[in-house]
Amino acid sequence: MEFAVDTHGLAKSYKRVNALQPLNLQVPKNSIFGFLGPNGAGKTTTIKLLLGLIRPTSGSADIFGLDMARNSVAIRARIGYLPQDPRFYEHMTARQVLDYTAHFYFKGPAGEIAKRISETLDLVGLADKADRPIKGFSGGERQRLGIAQAQVNYPDLLILDEPAASLDPMGRRDVLEVMELLRKYTTIFYCTHILDDVQRVSDAVAILNHGELVAHGPIEELLAAGEGLAYEVTLEGEADMAYQRTVSQPWVSGIKASPRNGSTHWIVNVTDEEAAKAQLLRLLLADQALVVTDFHRKEHQLEDVFVRIVEGGQHGSGQ
Amino acid sequence: MAVGNSAMILETGVGWTRGLKNALRAEFARWFRTRMWWIQILIWAAVVNGISLIVILSSPAAVREEGAMFFNIFLGIAGPIGVSIIMQDVLAGERHAGTAAWVLSKPVSRAAFVVSKLVANAVGVAVTMVLAQGVIGYLIMTFLAHLELSLAGFAAALGAHLVNLLFYLTVTLMLGAIFEARAAVIGIPLAFIFFQQWLPGLWAPLAKVIPYTLAVPLGNDNASSIAIALMTGLQPQTYLPLISALVASVLFVAVALWAFQRQEL
Numbered sequence: 001m002e003f004a005v006d007t008h009g010l011a012k013s014y015k016r017v018n019a020l021q022p023l024n025l026q027v028p029k030n031s032i033f034g035f036l037g038p039n040g041a042g043k044t045t046t047i048k049l050l051l052g053l054i055r056p057t058s059g060s061a062d063i064f065g066l067d068m069a070r071n072s073v074a075i076r077a078r079i080g081y082l083p084q085d086p087r088f089y090e091h092m093t094a095r096q097v098l099d100y101t102a103h104f105y106f107k108g109p110a111g112e113i114a115k116r117i118s119e120t121l122d123l124v125g126l127a128d129k130a131d132r133p134i135k136g137f138s139g140g141e142r143q144r145l146g147i148a149q150a151q152v153n154y155p156d157l158l159i160l161d162e163p164a165a166s167l168d169p170m171g172r173r174d175v176l177e178v179m180e181l182l183r184k185y186t187t188i189f190y191c192t193h194i195l196d197d198v199q200r201v202s203d204a205v206a207i208l209n210h211g212e213l214v215a216h217g218p219i220e221e222l223l224a225a226g227e228g229l230a231y232e233v234t235l236e237g238e239a240d241m242a243y244q245r246t247v248s249q250p251w252v253s254g255i256k257a258s259p260r261n262g263s264t265h266w267i268v269n270v271t272d273e274e275a276a277k278a279q280l281l282r283l284l285l286a287d288q289a290l291v292v293t294d295f296h297r298k299e300h301q302l303e304d305v306f307v308r309i310v311e312g313g314q315h316g317s318g319q
Numbered sequence: 320m321a322v323g324n325s326a327m328i329l330e331t332g333v334g335w336t337r338g339l340k341n342a343l344r345a346e347f348a349r350w351f352r353t354r355m356w357w358i359q360i361l362i363w364a365a366v367v368n369g370i371s372l373i374v375i376l377s378s379p380a381a382v383r384e385e386g387a388m389f390f391n392i393f394l395g396i397a398g399p400i401g402v403s404i405i406m407q408d409v410l411a412g413e414r415h416a417g418t419a420a421w422v423l424s425k426p427v428s429r430a431a432f433v434v435s436k437l438v439a440n441a442v443g444v445a446v447t448m449v450l451a452q453g454v455i456g457y458l459i460m461t462f463l464a465h466l467e468l469s470l471a472g473f474a475a476a477l478g479a480h481l482v483n484l485l486f487y488l489t490v491t492l493m494l495g496a497i498f499e500a501r502a503a504v505i506g507i508p509l510a511f512i513f514f515q516q517w518l519p520g521l522w523a524p525l526a527k528v529i530p531y532t533l534a535v536p537l538g539n540d541n542a543s544s545i546a547i548a549l550m551t552g553l554q555p556q557t558y559l560p561l562i563s564a565l566v567a568s569v570l571f572v573a574v575a576l577w578a579f580q581r582q583e584l
Contacts, residue, residue, distance in 0.1 A: 051424045054583040073333045077426035087417035089345070091353050103341040104425040107328040116327070 009059035037208035080155030086146030139166035234294035338427025346439030395534020410495030489571035
């Protein structure tokens with residue numbers, strides 16, 4: 001497998017604080033790679049290291065096979081970057097920001113550059129505000145401009161630090177659509193706190209906690225390594241007998257029961273999928289005093305996996 | 320490029336000049352395609368020529384040459400303060416604002432980033448604070464004060480002012496590349512502007528090298544100021560401050576380039 005980013009013990013410390021512990025991370029080419037972690041986990045530090053904005057304390061990184069330290073300018077020529085809090089020169093208009101950005105990558109022709117800028121403004125929905133000074137832009141508009149300038153150069157690697165921050169739900173949807181659109185052509189490496197988005201569009205994820213890589217791998221593997229197979233059940237009526245009968249089944253490993261709006265909610269963890277499929281609902285329906293109002297296989301959410309890993313301090317890798 | 324438009328011509332350099340042309344274009348646009356240039360001209364016209372004009376109009380005809388002295392003193396003291404204020408935003412301000420990190424995430428060398436700031440601001444200062452004020456000052460002194468000033472001498476005096484301002488421009492640039500704290504970036508040049516006049520009292524030879532005497536006389540001796548001497552047809556006591564300010568400016572730029580290369584953004 002070819003990697004867009006391949007780090008080897010990449011680490012950064014400030015005085016006595018380890019902002020990033022030796023990081024070995026591989027980002028496959030043409031993937032959408034979610035880079036997750038709580039605030040202060042080291043995500044932005046990693047991005048800044050990859051961009052050459054800060055220098056590593058130890059370790060190295062290859063981007064498209066080029067050494068980060070020795071080929072920083074050549075690497076940046078192939079990257080588009082959206083900072084967490086995009087800041088631009090306030091006296092410029094959106095079009096001028098894109099023109100300024102584009103001229104770091106392209107010499108000309110002027111007409112083609114202008115065309116590319118217009119396309120990019122259209123893509124992020126800023127065409128009607130293109131010639132206004134960005135001083136008056138809202139947070140969402142700045143974010144859209146940030147996304148526009150990050151991909152005006154047709155980057156091979158798009159690094160997005162919180163791309164959906166400051167965006168309304170429509171804007172967030174648009175960003176995900178742009179990412180889906182670009183995945184054919186580029187590798188997208190992005191940090192976010194919106195785990196629903198990660199689950200929806202990412203191929204692989206890495207989770208950092210306290211500067212340490214605690215999980216890393218394809219998203220399906222990470223989800224599958226979660227709580228195991230489980231069913232969610234909502235019941236009305238006296239559930240004690242049904243509970244005893246169910247929990248005693250050899251293929252049931254545990255039941256988490258909790259009250260919910262006058263009903264009883266169970267998460268039934270099972271060890272044998274076939275047995276559970278064939279027998280669990282029958283067992284519950286056999287009790288005449290019970291009404292089953294909801295029954296479905298539990299979908300694992302990345303958020304659950306994330307919280308479990310981060311709060312539980314779990315270390316390991318999905319790979 | 321992932322889905323690059325084949326009609327586009329790529330920038331390909333990787334040396335220190337990568338991005339310089341574009342960065343210079345943007346920096347010059349900031350000075351001359353916004354209101355900045357004429358606002359600076361107006362401010363310095365009021366500070367330097369406005370006050371000189373008041374002095375000239377309120378002085379008896381016999382002492383109107385004091386107008387030339389005031390022009391040089393105001394430009395020699397207020398000018399460096401203005402330059403330091405402008406330049407504190409250049410590297411230190413951009414690091415704080417996050418715009419330096421944004422620009423340097425693009426394929427542009429750090430040296431090109433610093434050089435673009437240096438060149439564009441030096442030209443901006445030269446045009447708005449020296450050239451424009453010189454033209455206004457020359458007209459005032461010639462037609463209102465009726466002073467007979469040599470155009471060549473006047474131009475040479477403006478050259479001395481330019482070197483003086485360049486000294487403060489480069490020192491503030493250097494401090495911006497070294498220090499995180501803006502207080503240090505602006506505080507050190509301001510302190511130097513005001514306290515350097517006492518340095519010769521501590522060690523007399525310093526009078527021959529401090530930039531102060533490029534524009535402002537020590538005591539009442541007009542010939543001790545290179546700019547006043549050149550403007551009024553006197554022989555300057557020494558040209559050493561001119562040389563030391565230029566050498567210091569080159570050193571400041573070298574340190575700025577070295578320090579900014581190591582800055583974490």
